[in-house]
Amino acid sequence: MIALIKYNGGNVSSVQNALTRLNIQSVVTDDPEVIIKADKVIFPGVGEASSTMKVLKERGLDLLIPSLKQPVLGICLGMQLMCGDNEEGNTKGMGIFNTGVKRFPPQELVPHMGWNTISDLKSPLFSGIEEGSDVYFVHSYYCGQADATISVCDYILPFSASLQKDNFFAVQFHPEKSGQTGSRILNNFIQL
DSSP states (O other): OEEEEOSSOSSHHHHHHHHHHTTOOEEEEOOHHHHHHOSEEEEOOOSOHHHHHHHHHHTTHHHHHHHOOSOEEEETHHHHHTSSEETGGGEEOOOSSSOOEEEOSSGGGOSEEEEEEEBOOOSGGGTTOOTTEEEEEEESEEEOOOTTEEEEEEESEEEEEEEEETTEEEESSOGGGSHHHHHHHHHHHHHO
């Protein structure tokens, strides 16, 4: 069973619909017992960092997520909150990944919205995905490159399009909106 973390943020239903198209059952939950027992966990995200982190703390999810042992996939804001310090709302993330989150300069060029390529693919998450494949982004903040970087995108500057450390995976782009490439990435995650 796949658990989608519920925290009153956006995009959970889009991710669940993408999984349904892949014939993968999932449940949307903030129940720690359900999350701990899940085979895989997805932490989707659309929203603002500080308000989302506040909800996670109120539910104890800020401590639960980093303690999980099964594969976990953060998406967009989910990825950013799995990192360290975040310039959006001066937010302290969960620190799973050793990189910070910064706002793209200059502000008139943000958000980064639309299709862009990913390269330097370094994980089973990208099995069957070609270098330079296009995926769909919508974000104004980016995660810097780090030892955990498993793909890179270049918009204004190069940034981590995805990260991996141990059982934790994260993508800045939206696989649920990235056509066949995104579906393959989600299926690869489910097969880990």
